[in-house]
Amino acid sequence: MTNFTFPKNEKLKSRKLISEIFTSGETTKAYPLLARYVLNTQNEIDSTIMFGVSVPKRRFKKAVDRNRIKRLVKEAYRLQKHHLQEVLDQNHLSMAVMVVFTGDEVLQFADINKAVQKLIYRLVKSQYKNN
DSSP states (O other): OOOOOOGGGGBOOOOHHHHHHHHHHEEETTEEEEEEEOOOOOTOOSEEEEEEOOTTTTTSHHHHHHHHHHHHHHHHHHHOOOOOOOHHHHHTTTTEEEOOOOOOOOOOOHHHHHHHHHHHHHHHHHHHHOO
């Protein structure tokens, strides 16, 4: 049975890990999302996947808009993450992912959900390339 939760230990909060993702991580895109990720980060990861979302203040001045986008992306991720989690569990890997919203306007949930689906598909595909 798949678990559709987003517990606290899966939330990416470590500044050290976030800076590692942006300095030495790999990138994949699915407009309007950009994912930076690092594999096999055993140092601070409690779970298989750690996930964070960033929405730039430069593009969205109002905190209301930034927070809405973050909520929508997290919800779409929560519903789709089991695909990625299965692949990582099979290969005994862990991953830290930071998603940056690069669009110019607040989108509907259906559009964000499609983008998150593509992103997860590309992350899964990248794991098969690495192995």
